[in-house]
Each structure stands twice: as C-alpha cells, then as structure tokens.
Amino acid sequence: MSLFKRYLPILTWGASYTRDTATNDLVAAVIVTIMLIPQSLAYALLAGLPPEIGLYASILPLVAYALFGTSRALAVGPVAVVSLMTASAVGELAAQGTAEYLGAAIALAFLSGLMLVLMGVFRLGFLANLLSHPVISGFITASGIIIAASQLKHIFGIPSGGHNLYEIVVSVASHLGETNLITLAIGIVATAFLFWVRKGLKPFLVARGLRPRLADILAKAGPVGAVAVTTLVAAAFSLGDKGVRLVGDIPAGLPTPTLPPFDADLWLQLAGPALLISVIGFVESVSVAQTLAAKKRQRIVPDQELIGLGASNIAAAVSGGYPVTGGFARSVVNFDAGAETPAAGAYTAVGIALATLFLTPLLTNLPQATLAATIIVAVLSLVDLGALKRTFLYSRSDFAAMAATILVTLGFGVETGVVTGVVLSIALYLYRTSRPHMAVVGIVPGTEHFRNIKRHVVVTGSKVLTVRVDESLYFANSRYLEDRIYELVAERPEIEHVVLMCPAVNEIDASAFESLEEINRRLSDSGVKFHLSEVKGPVMDRLERTDFLHHLSGRVFLTQYQALCALDPHTAHVSEARTPKKSAHSDVWAGPEI
Amino acid sequence: MSLFKRYLPILTWGASYTRDTATNDLVAAVIVTIMLIPQSLAYALLAGLPPEIGLYASILPLVAYALFGTSRALAVGPVAVVSLMTASAVGELAAQGTAEYLGAAIALAFLSGLMLVLMGVFRLGFLANLLSHPVISGFITASGIIIAASQLKHIFGIPSGGHNLYEIVVSVASHLGETNLITLAIGIVATAFLFWVRKGLKPFLVARGLRPRLADILAKAGPVGAVAVTTLVAAAFSLGDKGVRLVGDIPAGLPTPTLPPFDADLWLQLAGPALLISVIGFVESVSVAQTLAAKKRQRIVPDQELIGLGASNIAAAVSGGYPVTGGFARSVVNFDAGAETPAAGAYTAVGIALATLFLTPLLTNLPQATLAATIIVAVLSLVDLGALKRTFLYSRSDFAAMAATILVTLGFGVETGVVTGVVLSIALYLYRTSRPHMAVVGIVPGTEHFRNIKRHVVVTGSKVLTVRVDESLYFANSRYLEDRIYELVAERPEIEHVVLMCPAVNEIDASAFESLEEINRRLSDSGVKFHLSEVKGPVMDRLERTDFLHHLSGRVFLTQYQALCALDPHTAHVSEARTPKKSAHSDVWAGPEI
Incomplete structure (x- = not known):
C-alpha cells in the first residue's frame, strides 16, 4: 500500500464514492447535527469553557477525522469524560473564564493530538492495552457520577465547586439555601422529560405506528426538543431577569485560526493529563468504532485511528476548540441513520458551521439548567455499578482494580483514579504470575x-x-x-x-x-x-x-x-x-x- | 510453629547448640572480624561518613541478625553498593561532614529497617522479584564502575566531586595538577598489591604447601596486610605532614544509643531511596544466603530474612550506624571458615566491639588511599561486562533493560538507574505478552x-x-x-x-x-x-x-x-x-x- 493510501484512508473509500452513498451520508449528517448542537454546548459547559468552544470543537476536527480516520461510522466531537478530564487538568492551572484557561484547553488539545499522531506513527497503540476493561469501566462509572454531581449546581441554580465527589456534594449542600426555584423547576422538568425520552418515547412512538428505527432516531433528538421548549419559555417570561442563568450571547461566526500558547512550562504541566486524555479517548473511540465496523464485517486500523484522532485534536487546537474524541451514543446514531463513509462527519461539520453562523442568536435564552439536564441524563447511562458485581464474581483481582479505580476517582479526581487503576492492574498481574501454579x-x-x-x-x-x-x-x-x-x-x-x-x-x-x-x-x-x-x-x-x-x-x-x-x-x-x-x-x- | 519460633529463628538453632558448633563459629568470627575492620572503615568513607560509623554499623546489626536471621552463614554489615546508595541519597539533603548528613544516614537506616520489617510481616518479599536479573546485574556493574571512579580522588590525593560517571571523571581530570605524589605512590602500590593478593596469593601459597582453604582465607585477609604496612609507613615518615590524607583520630569506645531524627520532611525525602536500598540490599543478601544454604541442603526463609535484615538496620540506626545488608565476599569467607550458625555473626560483633575499644588509636595514621585501594579492588570484581554479551545472545529484550540500567546509572545516578531498569523490564514484559504468538x-x-x-x-x-x-x-x-x-x-x-x-x-x-x-x-x-x-x-x-x-x-x-x-x-x-x-x-x- 502506498504511503499516501496508508495515511489517508479517504483515498481508499473516496475512490468508490457514489451518489447513493452521498445521500445516505447526508441523511445521517443531518440527524447527527441536530443531536450534536445541544451536546457540544453542554460539554463545553462541563469543561468550564464558553459554549461556542463546544461548537468550534465540532467543525474542523470532524473534517480532519474524515480525511485520516478509518472508521466509517465514528462521530467525533466533544464527549463527557474527556470534557471532565479537560476541566480537571486545566482547572489546576488557571481560573475558569480567563484567557489562560481557554489557552490551556487549546494547548491540551494540541498536545494530545501530537501525542496521538506520534503514537500512531510509531505504532504505540498497544499503550492503550494497559487500561484493563475493569479499570476503564470503573473509571467511566466514577466519572459519570462526578459529572452528574457537578451539574447539580446548574439544576439548583447555585454557585458551587469541588474537585472530588465529597467536596462537590458538601459544596452543593451548603449552597442549597440559595436555590433558584424557577431554575430548579426547569432543571427537574427537563431531566424528567429527557429520562422519559430515553426510556419511554420509543415504545410510545412505535405503539403509535412509527417504524422502530425512525422512533429511535426521534428519541435521540429529544434534547433538541428540551432545548427549544425551555429556550422559548425563558424568552417568553424573561426568566433571565428572574435569576435563571442562561447561556447568553454566543459570538456568531466561524472560529478564527488560532495557535496554542507555546509555553514550555505549560506544556510540561499538561503532558501527563494530555497522555491520559489521549489514551482514554482512544480506547473509548476505538471500541465503539470496532463494534460498529464488525457489524458490517469491516475493519478499522487502530494505528491509523490514532492518527485520525490526533489530526482531529490538532484541528481542534488550531480552530479554538478543545480535546475531542469519538462519542459513543453519537456514533451509534450516525451508524443507525445510515452513514456509510467518514464523509458523513464532514457533512456534519458543515451543519455545525451553519449553526454557528446562523443559529447562535436563538440560543441566547437557553437555560443552563437544560444543558445540565442533558449532561446528567447522558452520563448516568455510563454508570454501570452492576459491572462491579459481575467482575467480583469472575475475578477478585480484577474487582480490586475496579473498586480502587472507582473509589480513587471519586475521592481524588480523574487523573489519580486512572493512574491508580493502571498501576494496580499491572501490580496485581505481576503478583499473580509471580506465584505461578x-x-x-x-x-x-x-x-x-x-x-x-x-x-x-x-x-x-x-x-x-x-x-x-x-x-x-x-x-x-x-x-x-x-x-x-x-x-x-x-x-x-x-x-x-x-x-x-x-x-x-x-x-x-x-x-x-x-x-x-x-x-x-x-x-x-x-x-x-x-x-x-x-x-x-x-x-x-x-x-x-x-x-x-x-x-x-x-x-x-x-x-x-x-x-x-x-x-x-x-x-x-x-x-x-x-x-x-x-x-x-x-x-x-x-x-x-x- | 509458634509465633516466637517463627520470628526468632535463634530458638530453633539455639536449642541444639553444642561446644563443637561454638568452636567452629568462633574461628569463623575471628577471620571475618579481621576482614571486616578495613572493610567497615572503607565503606564508611565511600558513604561519606566518619570511619567509626562503619565500625558502629558492624556491631549491633550483627547481633540483631543473629537473633532474627535464618541464614547460617550470612555476614551482615556495610557493603559497597548500599554505601554508594547512602551517599547518593543523603548527599542530596546535606553536606558531607555535617551533623545533618550523619543524621540523615541514620534516619535512612531506620526507615529502611522499618520497611524491611513491614515487608517481612506482610510477606511482601515478592516486591524484590520486580528486579530482574539483568537489571540487578547491570545496576551492580554500573555501581562498581561509579564507586571505583569515585575513589580515584583518594588515590591521587585530590579534592573532587560529581554525581555521575561523567562528572566524576571530569572533576578528577581537572584536579590532576594537584596530585599528591606520595599519596599516589601509596595508592598505586596498595592497589597493585591487593590485585595480586586476590589473583596470585592463593596459588603462591598453595605452591608453597599450604592447604587451599587456608590459603584462600589468608588471601582474603590481604587488605589487613595493606592497612598494617601503609599505616606503619605513614607513621614512620610522618606522611600526614606531607599532605597525605590519613584517617585521623577515631573516637575510641562503643557507640552510644541514638535515635534517628524524627522529621516528617526528612523521612518523606528519604522514603524512595530507603525503599530502593531495602529491596536491593535484600535481593543481594538473599541470593548469597540461598547459594550458601543450598550447599548444605539447608533452607532460608525469605520473608523472615526481611525481618532479620530489617532488625539489623534498625539496630544500626539506634547505635549510630548506617544502612547494612549481607555482604557477598564476607559471607563466603564466613561459610568457608566454618561458620555453622548465626552465632558466628554475634561473635564477630564482639570482635569489632573490641577493635572499636582498643584498636582505633592504631588506625590514626592509616592513609585514606589504602582504604580507596581496598574499595577499588573489591568493587571491580562486581563489574561484569561479559554479562552484557551473554544477555544479548539470549534475549534482546533483557539486553535492552540491562544496557539501559547501566547507561542510566552511569549517567544519572543509582536511583534513576534502578528505577529505569525496573520500569523498562515491566514495560518490555507487558509489550512482549501484549502481542502473543x-x-x-x-x-x-x-x-x-x-x-x-x-x-x-x-x-x-x-x-x-x-x-x-x-x-x-x-x-x-x-x-x-x-x-x-x-x-x-x-x-x-x-x-x-x-x-x-x-x-x-x-x-x-x-x-x-x-x-x-x-x-x-x-x-x-x-x-x-x-x-x-x-x-x-x-x-x-x-x-x-x-x-x-x-x-x-x-x-x-x-x-x-x-x-x-x-x-x-x-x-x-x-x-x-x-x-x-x-x-x-x-x-x-x-x-x-x-
């Protein structure tokens, strides 16, 4: 295979691109775009960044992945866990809302992209193997709990902080007196609605005669409904004047090219988090991509996936975005909606770009509580405490690694948690094999x-x-x-x-x-x-x-x-x-x- | 087995202690004492400590090991590699010759003793397994080279410093103009004599009719000869006045009980080095002990050895000594001289105590160059560059770990070197098994x-x-x-x-x-x-x-x-x-x- 073909998978699938394929990709792109708009705003909020950064991270990175990625269904963009890890890494270096905070997030995307590309070129994808399934599962569960807890402040409309579960809960509890009741009402209704959309809407629609696949896709668009309704309500009743925190003015227009701050000290401090974000993003992304590829007996190339994701992150950095990776739910929707090639991602990018140009004024009155509800409902589906029991029954040693990862992540934060899990997995493996039967x-x-x-x-x-x-x-x-x-x-x-x-x-x-x-x-x-x-x-x-x-x-x-x-x-x-x-x-x- | 018997092996072997056994142990103790006196002074010098500290580390620790150790031939005391590691760890915290330096060395012995005891009680001896043979071999070789280089300053009689091989060699070269020629003469003659003693004395004596075992033991006493002759020469010609650095006044008398400085900051800084010293000392010691035990179809109990060595180090700390472990050459001499139980170690302790009480005035005129010659000859036998070739032929991956350990130890010091080796061994093992056949x-x-x-x-x-x-x-x-x-x-x-x-x-x-x-x-x-x-x-x-x-x-x-x-x-x-x-x-x- 030529070097071009190896590093540019688009040359392979692009050669046989037909009008039919284009139609399927376009339909999928429209559906993913509708799903991605509220998600990108919400995850930017989770990462402690202005909402437009989430949109920026959903344009150029998708184009870069379409050029370099090998999965035909992976939908790249901001995701919950990586957004939390970004907030955790950047939060130690700068205060939210400052230019330094944004600069550090951009540098983190750039570093992470660089690392991913290098890992791909040197075929170091095996590094991801050091994350055992129980550690990943424990880490995702714990991250989901932390993320959900961290959104409570938006639901209650109170100020709050904290770096671990205990601090977050204590901080929320101490501010409960300041709860904004209108915000809380919006938050609770939106959360309940989204839970119902997730569990009950599809059977509801199917019972009314819709085809299951269409019902499924409509159910995935639920957050857009919540966004539209709560925005209209907030605008109609001027809820912003009644203490309900809104998204506010989002600068319209496409992102301008930026360069990450080149600061040796900053890069050194971000190197560890960038590596963790790279590896965890890669592991999550590759596992979705593999599952979807297998359904059509296609294959993805893990080392080239590293390059694809790396290119996406570098693209995020040069267009004012923050770290991205392949999203689970979004990729499944993309696949189910009929995406056939990575071009669907590029079309989605066009959709988000159009939204950035023309839709942002409509989002000014969007309550933050709605976005928080979106996040909570999305991440709680990541929490899988049943895995603890299954792992316990299968292997005490794997259970120990999983439980430690969950507890340390909840108690000491994401970076310490994942490092503890990896070190413990390796140590337990060495211990087991050090006393062979x-x-x-x-x-x-x-x-x-x-x-x-x-x-x-x-x-x-x-x-x-x-x-x-x-x-x-x-x-x-x-x-x-x-x-x-x-x-x-x-x-x-x-x-x-x-x-x-x-x-x-x-x-x-x-x-x-x-x-x-x-x-x-x-x-x-x-x-x-x-x-x-x-x-x-x-x-x-x-x-x-x-x-x-x-x-x-x-x-x-x-x-x-x-x-x-x-x-x-x-x-x-x-x-x-x-x-x-x-x-x-x-x-x-x-x-x-x- | 009762808890007492488990933790106090002396109750087992002591029960059948006879007059014959005592005679054999006493003979071995006399020979080891003669060998240990110059060694303990020389290794204290290597550790950057006053000479009497080497003697102190050869009294109480030996008694402690006799109570808690399971090897019947292991001779505990100061050894070259651990002395170098002590110098490296303590040298970063205090200047040589200060009370802080001595205090830190004592705290290091205490911490290391504590860790060893805990590892023994919790049966964590398997931690030592993380040091692969190639890593240990590479580490010992590199340490031998650094130690020999570090002694050059005493041979030339010049001031010099440096923390890695390059710095040491550059520093020695830059001071060569200040060479004290009398010191150099003593150094060269003593080194040449000791090399001859090691290689040529035994055949020489055997050719003259001595029994090989006696010839062997006499050859091991060579350093005492060098010490005696150079001390007499230095005293006779008042070489101290001619710029030859002598050992000087050693305080006579037994060590007084001390407590290590209890300083949380100091302990935290020493924790890493103490762990490395514990594990490396344990590995070296156990491998000698096992070899000697196997010769008589006896067994040692590795977990109890941890307790024995831990007790020795705690004993060193409370009697003003520094970290100790089982010495290779010394244990072989002990075994060959007929030691049958750990009691031989206790008798050796009495011998060293007597030396401390009555012999120290005789050592005032001992040239430091003689001690340096003792060290150089002893450590060069640890250097085994042939192992590089053997390992290369057997396994590229083990060779990589070994070569990296040697290069990093020479270039960046002992702690970085051994940690690099361990991490690399584990990483290479995981990499190999991550792509199974x-x-x-x-x-x-x-x-x-x-x-x-x-x-x-x-x-x-x-x-x-x-x-x-x-x-x-x-x-x-x-x-x-x-x-x-x-x-x-x-x-x-x-x-x-x-x-x-x-x-x-x-x-x-x-x-x-x-x-x-x-x-x-x-x-x-x-x-x-x-x-x-x-x-x-x-x-x-x-x-x-x-x-x-x-x-x-x-x-x-x-x-x-x-x-x-x-x-x-x-x-x-x-x-x-x-x-x-x-x-x-x-x-x-x-x-x-x-």
Missing part, C-alpha cells in the same frame, strides 16, 4: 498422562520428583520457582532426579534462565540431577543458543512419559500393569487441572 | 495432532478456522486477540466456525473474558460460530461461574481433534486416509512450535 505430578495408571498428585489417583516413584509449572517463566516468578523447587527437594531427601515439566511455559526470560542454571548447579551440588520435559519449540530454540544444555546434569525429554521410562522404569512398569482408574481417566477437561 | 493450525495427516499451517504439512478445511494462542489472556493482550481474530475472519469470507485452541492459556482475566464475549457476539452478528478447545481445568472452572457458556454460539471441545470431527468431519476423514508425512510427524519437540 506448580504441581507435583504422577502418572495416571495405564496411561501416558501425568496429573497433580493432590487431585488424582496417580503413581509416583520415590526417586523422581516431577514438577509441572503452569506459567511462563520470567523475572517476577523466577525466584519463586527456585524457592519452590528447593523446598520440594528439601522435603524429600531420597530424591535423585527432578524433572521440570514445561508444557505451559511460553517463554523463559534471562532471569528465569539464570534461575534454571542456578537450580541445576545447586541440585548438582547436592547430588540431584535436573531434567526438563515437554519444552516448547521456541523456548527450546533459545535454550539451544546457550551452553545450558551442556551444563545440564540431566536431560531434556520430548515427553514426560519418556522421562519416566528413562529415569524410573519401575514406576512406569507398575503404572502400565494397572488398568486406568475410571475417575482419573474420564476427566472432562484434558488440560492440566489444578 | 498466535498460529492458524491444521491437522497433521494421519494423526490427532494440530500444527501451525506456516511451519508444517497439515490439512485444513475452508469452513473451520482454528487459531491457537500461546499465552495467557489478560488485559494487555485481549485487544490484540480480538484484532487478530477479526482480521483472520475478514480474510476468509467463507468461514463458518472459529475454534480458539487454548492449551497454553493459564489464565483468562476479566478483560480477556469480555473480549471473548465480544468476539462471540461479533462473530455471531456475522453468522460465524465461536468455539473453544483444550481449555485448562482452572480456566474452565472460572468460565463456568459465568453465563458465557450459555451465550457461546459454538461449543467447548475437550480436544481439538474432537472439534474437527464435529465441525468438519470431511477434513478429519481426509486426514485419516493419508499416512503421516514423516517430516511433520518426527518433530523433535512435541510442544506447539512457532
């Missing part, structure tokens, strides 16, 4: 199979100790391997041979290799021969590159049965003479049981 | 074995795709697994069944489990059934706790052969009809080759 095995009578002596009726001799290790051998478990073998040998003074059975050993790294040499040396010193059996091809290739096999006091056997026949023919003979015990032979699972 | 397999004709289609002559059908994955499935590789499977399916539009063959899968964590669910869902969406085969017992147990097996579009097969017979009887039949190809059947290694 090892079993002393014996032969199942009448067969050539070897099984754990603690679980099965097997035959063993007194001179040969066979240990099976069920894990790759590497630095984190090499000392444990040594310890266990010395321990087993110390318990059995009559032992003359130790056989390490390696059918599940996919790798032996340099540390484990030295441990094997050490085991061989120490066992030799005390007159015990050390053998290996069932070593895998690639592992054996590597051992053969060293002189280990010359030092080895024993041998390497192709199968454990051959080892037994060579080292302890008596036991092999005894085993052969006995008919297999049904209980041992009729195991359901052939692999090595615990 | 996966092979499309087919049946070897005439057998029930399945092999990689790229490596072997095998039979495959067009409707069943069988993929074998050679790694546990966990968060770092679950997305890769998904990608690869979608890719393989996208390449084969005629596929109806995908079988994932799991004989090498030791674990499926929650992330990988969700990926399997997602693969199942997406394949179902496109009309492909998903099956598993050869799933291990423990992995299957866990899958059975979920409802995955109910959602699974396909089945779980005991063996891959059963899967083939059920899903594609035609191919199984074709395979059966053909005689096995010799090339495929006579593989040397039975495991799954690449």
Whole structure:
C-alpha cells in the first residue's frame, strides 16, 4: 500500500464514492447535527469553557477525522469524560473564564493530538492495552457520577465547586439555601422529560405506528426538543431577569485560526493529563468504532485511528476548540441513520458551521439548567455499578482494580483514579504470575498422562520428583520457582532426579534462565540431577543458543512419559500393569487441572 | 510453629547448640572480624561518613541478625553498593561532614529497617522479584564502575566531586595538577598489591604447601596486610605532614544509643531511596544466603530474612550506624571458615566491639588511599561486562533493560538507574505478552495432532478456522486477540466456525473474558460460530461461574481433534486416509512450535 493510501484512508473509500452513498451520508449528517448542537454546548459547559468552544470543537476536527480516520461510522466531537478530564487538568492551572484557561484547553488539545499522531506513527497503540476493561469501566462509572454531581449546581441554580465527589456534594449542600426555584423547576422538568425520552418515547412512538428505527432516531433528538421548549419559555417570561442563568450571547461566526500558547512550562504541566486524555479517548473511540465496523464485517486500523484522532485534536487546537474524541451514543446514531463513509462527519461539520453562523442568536435564552439536564441524563447511562458485581464474581483481582479505580476517582479526581487503576492492574498481574501454579505430578495408571498428585489417583516413584509449572517463566516468578523447587527437594531427601515439566511455559526470560542454571548447579551440588520435559519449540530454540544444555546434569525429554521410562522404569512398569482408574481417566477437561 | 519460633529463628538453632558448633563459629568470627575492620572503615568513607560509623554499623546489626536471621552463614554489615546508595541519597539533603548528613544516614537506616520489617510481616518479599536479573546485574556493574571512579580522588590525593560517571571523571581530570605524589605512590602500590593478593596469593601459597582453604582465607585477609604496612609507613615518615590524607583520630569506645531524627520532611525525602536500598540490599543478601544454604541442603526463609535484615538496620540506626545488608565476599569467607550458625555473626560483633575499644588509636595514621585501594579492588570484581554479551545472545529484550540500567546509572545516578531498569523490564514484559504468538493450525495427516499451517504439512478445511494462542489472556493482550481474530475472519469470507485452541492459556482475566464475549457476539452478528478447545481445568472452572457458556454460539471441545470431527468431519476423514508425512510427524519437540 502506498504511503499516501496508508495515511489517508479517504483515498481508499473516496475512490468508490457514489451518489447513493452521498445521500445516505447526508441523511445521517443531518440527524447527527441536530443531536450534536445541544451536546457540544453542554460539554463545553462541563469543561468550564464558553459554549461556542463546544461548537468550534465540532467543525474542523470532524473534517480532519474524515480525511485520516478509518472508521466509517465514528462521530467525533466533544464527549463527557474527556470534557471532565479537560476541566480537571486545566482547572489546576488557571481560573475558569480567563484567557489562560481557554489557552490551556487549546494547548491540551494540541498536545494530545501530537501525542496521538506520534503514537500512531510509531505504532504505540498497544499503550492503550494497559487500561484493563475493569479499570476503564470503573473509571467511566466514577466519572459519570462526578459529572452528574457537578451539574447539580446548574439544576439548583447555585454557585458551587469541588474537585472530588465529597467536596462537590458538601459544596452543593451548603449552597442549597440559595436555590433558584424557577431554575430548579426547569432543571427537574427537563431531566424528567429527557429520562422519559430515553426510556419511554420509543415504545410510545412505535405503539403509535412509527417504524422502530425512525422512533429511535426521534428519541435521540429529544434534547433538541428540551432545548427549544425551555429556550422559548425563558424568552417568553424573561426568566433571565428572574435569576435563571442562561447561556447568553454566543459570538456568531466561524472560529478564527488560532495557535496554542507555546509555553514550555505549560506544556510540561499538561503532558501527563494530555497522555491520559489521549489514551482514554482512544480506547473509548476505538471500541465503539470496532463494534460498529464488525457489524458490517469491516475493519478499522487502530494505528491509523490514532492518527485520525490526533489530526482531529490538532484541528481542534488550531480552530479554538478543545480535546475531542469519538462519542459513543453519537456514533451509534450516525451508524443507525445510515452513514456509510467518514464523509458523513464532514457533512456534519458543515451543519455545525451553519449553526454557528446562523443559529447562535436563538440560543441566547437557553437555560443552563437544560444543558445540565442533558449532561446528567447522558452520563448516568455510563454508570454501570452492576459491572462491579459481575467482575467480583469472575475475578477478585480484577474487582480490586475496579473498586480502587472507582473509589480513587471519586475521592481524588480523574487523573489519580486512572493512574491508580493502571498501576494496580499491572501490580496485581505481576503478583499473580509471580506465584505461578506448580504441581507435583504422577502418572495416571495405564496411561501416558501425568496429573497433580493432590487431585488424582496417580503413581509416583520415590526417586523422581516431577514438577509441572503452569506459567511462563520470567523475572517476577523466577525466584519463586527456585524457592519452590528447593523446598520440594528439601522435603524429600531420597530424591535423585527432578524433572521440570514445561508444557505451559511460553517463554523463559534471562532471569528465569539464570534461575534454571542456578537450580541445576545447586541440585548438582547436592547430588540431584535436573531434567526438563515437554519444552516448547521456541523456548527450546533459545535454550539451544546457550551452553545450558551442556551444563545440564540431566536431560531434556520430548515427553514426560519418556522421562519416566528413562529415569524410573519401575514406576512406569507398575503404572502400565494397572488398568486406568475410571475417575482419573474420564476427566472432562484434558488440560492440566489444578 | 509458634509465633516466637517463627520470628526468632535463634530458638530453633539455639536449642541444639553444642561446644563443637561454638568452636567452629568462633574461628569463623575471628577471620571475618579481621576482614571486616578495613572493610567497615572503607565503606564508611565511600558513604561519606566518619570511619567509626562503619565500625558502629558492624556491631549491633550483627547481633540483631543473629537473633532474627535464618541464614547460617550470612555476614551482615556495610557493603559497597548500599554505601554508594547512602551517599547518593543523603548527599542530596546535606553536606558531607555535617551533623545533618550523619543524621540523615541514620534516619535512612531506620526507615529502611522499618520497611524491611513491614515487608517481612506482610510477606511482601515478592516486591524484590520486580528486579530482574539483568537489571540487578547491570545496576551492580554500573555501581562498581561509579564507586571505583569515585575513589580515584583518594588515590591521587585530590579534592573532587560529581554525581555521575561523567562528572566524576571530569572533576578528577581537572584536579590532576594537584596530585599528591606520595599519596599516589601509596595508592598505586596498595592497589597493585591487593590485585595480586586476590589473583596470585592463593596459588603462591598453595605452591608453597599450604592447604587451599587456608590459603584462600589468608588471601582474603590481604587488605589487613595493606592497612598494617601503609599505616606503619605513614607513621614512620610522618606522611600526614606531607599532605597525605590519613584517617585521623577515631573516637575510641562503643557507640552510644541514638535515635534517628524524627522529621516528617526528612523521612518523606528519604522514603524512595530507603525503599530502593531495602529491596536491593535484600535481593543481594538473599541470593548469597540461598547459594550458601543450598550447599548444605539447608533452607532460608525469605520473608523472615526481611525481618532479620530489617532488625539489623534498625539496630544500626539506634547505635549510630548506617544502612547494612549481607555482604557477598564476607559471607563466603564466613561459610568457608566454618561458620555453622548465626552465632558466628554475634561473635564477630564482639570482635569489632573490641577493635572499636582498643584498636582505633592504631588506625590514626592509616592513609585514606589504602582504604580507596581496598574499595577499588573489591568493587571491580562486581563489574561484569561479559554479562552484557551473554544477555544479548539470549534475549534482546533483557539486553535492552540491562544496557539501559547501566547507561542510566552511569549517567544519572543509582536511583534513576534502578528505577529505569525496573520500569523498562515491566514495560518490555507487558509489550512482549501484549502481542502473543498466535498460529492458524491444521491437522497433521494421519494423526490427532494440530500444527501451525506456516511451519508444517497439515490439512485444513475452508469452513473451520482454528487459531491457537500461546499465552495467557489478560488485559494487555485481549485487544490484540480480538484484532487478530477479526482480521483472520475478514480474510476468509467463507468461514463458518472459529475454534480458539487454548492449551497454553493459564489464565483468562476479566478483560480477556469480555473480549471473548465480544468476539462471540461479533462473530455471531456475522453468522460465524465461536468455539473453544483444550481449555485448562482452572480456566474452565472460572468460565463456568459465568453465563458465557450459555451465550457461546459454538461449543467447548475437550480436544481439538474432537472439534474437527464435529465441525468438519470431511477434513478429519481426509486426514485419516493419508499416512503421516514423516517430516511433520518426527518433530523433535512435541510442544506447539512457532
């Protein structure tokens, strides 16, 4: 594939772009535009930015993704979690409403874009793998709770602050006396309406004869209805004069080209948050894109997705926007509405640009409480506490990582939360593999199979100790391997041979290799021969590159049965003479049981 | 075992302590004492501390280890690498020679002792496993080079400084004009003599009829000879007046009980270095102790060793010493000299206490150049550049970690070096396992074995795709697994069944489990059934706790052969009809080759 084609997927899909495709893309774009207008205003509010910044982040970034992205249905733009992370990162460096705050948000988009592009070019997408599913799920749940709590102030129409759940709740509680009742009424009605739209509108419309797909798309447009109605009400009754906070004047017109502030100190402070935003945005975006691509047996290219999202963020930065990524709900709507190529995103950009030019005066009287209601309803669908229970049932260790991520995110904020989750996942994984399952095995009578002596009726001799290790051998478990073998040998003074059975050993790294040499040396010193059996091809290739096999006091056997026949023919003979015990032979699972 | 017996190993070995054992321990103690006196002075110099601190660190800590340690031959006290790390950690907080510097060194010993004890009580010894062999080896090599370079100033008799190799070498070079020629002469002669003692004295003595073991021990006492001769020469010619730097007056008498400075800020700053010193000291110490224990088929208890070393460091702190651990050369001498129990260490402590009381006046005229020569000769034996080549041949990835550890340690100091090594080892391990080896397999004709289609002559059908994955499935590789499977399916539009063959899968964590669910869902969406085969017992147990097996579009097969017979009887039949190809059947290694 040419370099152009690799880095510009538009050359691939653009070549076969037809009038029919264009029509489908246009229809999807209209629907997504209607959905995106209130979302982009609301998420800008969540990020602590003026509403127009949300619109700006929904124009050029969409065009950039259409050029560089590989997903045919992903709808890029401001999203809830990334907006929260932006507010958290930028909020530490500048006060909301200042030019510095906006500058830092733009710099964050630029840095994040740069990182994504570099990760794509150097194919570092695997970094995203460090975020385990439970950590992501926990992080999203906790972010959803924090976001919903942070919007309460708009619903009540009170001033409030706080960086973690506790502070937010305390701050809201202490200001409750200042509640603006009209704002609260709008907030509650809008929230209730939007919940009903989400759950009840579609069945309602279907029952009245609408096609389900159309009913679904109409239901997704609910926020626009709420925006229109509350804006009209606010304008009609001049609610702005009665203490209801409105969006206010939004500068009309397209964004002017900007450059992010080039300030080494600022960039250094934003580097960590930018990396987290990049990785989390990428993970969320890629998982939606993959799900949608799979439905049509299409494929996305993760490394090129990094470049697509990176280009979007750089485009956001140079047009006065803030960090963006692929949105979940929005992409599903785009897909369901029939989008066939990334061109749909470009058409959406045109839609938002038109809105920015002509619609902004209509939004002056839009109550902030309506936007807050939009956010609350959207993010509460991200909260999945049931995942805690499912994960608990499946794996205690994953549950620990998930619970820690949720608690630390709620208690100490998004960055600390996600870093804690990642570090804990890695630590728990290393801990688990540092104590691999090892079993002393014996032969199942009448067969050539070897099984754990603690679980099965097997035959063993007194001179040969066979240990099976069920894990790759590497630095984190090499000392444990040594310890266990010395321990087993110390318990059995009559032992003359130790056989390490390696059918599940996919790798032996340099540390484990030295441990094997050490085991061989120490066992030799005390007159015990050390053998290996069932070593895998690639592992054996590597051992053969060293002189280990010359030092080895024993041998390497192709199968454990051959080892037994060579080292302890008596036991092999005894085993052969006995008919297999049904209980041992009729195991359901052939692999090595615990 | 009672709690007392668990935490006080002395109750176990003390119960059978005989007069013979005592004699053997005493002989070993005398020899180790003679070796330890110049070492403890020299390492205190290396740590930037007054010489008597080295002696203090060789009294109470040895008694503490005798009470709490499990190794019967480990000789605890000041060692080179830990002294260097102490100098590096404390040097950032205070100027050498000040009370703050000494106080910080004492606090470092206390903190490190506390951490070791806690790690022992909570059985956190596995933390030491994070230091892979190549990282330790690289770190020790680089530390040896830095230590040797740092002693050059004493050999030349010049002032000098620097925190990394480059700074040290530049600083020495810039001061060369101030060289004190008498000091240089002493330094060169002492160094040459000590090298000869190390390499040539033993053969020399053996050729003259001495028993090899005695010759060996005498050779180890070489530094005492160098100390005695140079001290006499310095005293006889009043070299102190001629610009030769001497050890000077050492306060006679036993250490007085001290308390480390309790200063929260200081402790916080020392916490990182203390952790590194604890872990590195523990790793070094345990590996010597294990080697020596294995020679007599004895065992040490790593978690109790943590408590033993922790108690030693706390003892060092309360008696005005600095961080200690088990020394390599010293422990080997102790073992070879016949030490049978930790009591030998307690007797050594008595020896050093007597030296502190009565010998210090004799050491006033000891030239610092002699101590520097002792250090240089001792640490250069730690430098093992050959390990770089061996590791390179065995594993590029381990080589990268080792080379990075050496370069960063030389260039940026010990703490940065070891942290870089650990992080890089973990990152490289995660990277390797994040792209596990996966092979499309087919049946070897005439057998029930399945092999990689790229490596072997095998039979495959067009409707069943069988993929074998050679790694546990966990968060770092679950997305890769998904990608690869979608890719393989996208390449084969005629596929109806995908079988994932799991004989090498030791674990499926929650992330990988969700990926399997997602693969199942997406394949179902496109009309492909998903099956598993050869799933291990423990992995299957866990899958059975979920409802995955109910959602699974396909089945779980005991063996891959059963899967083939059920899903594609035609191919199984074709395979059966053909005689096995010799090339495929006579593989040397039975495991799954690449």
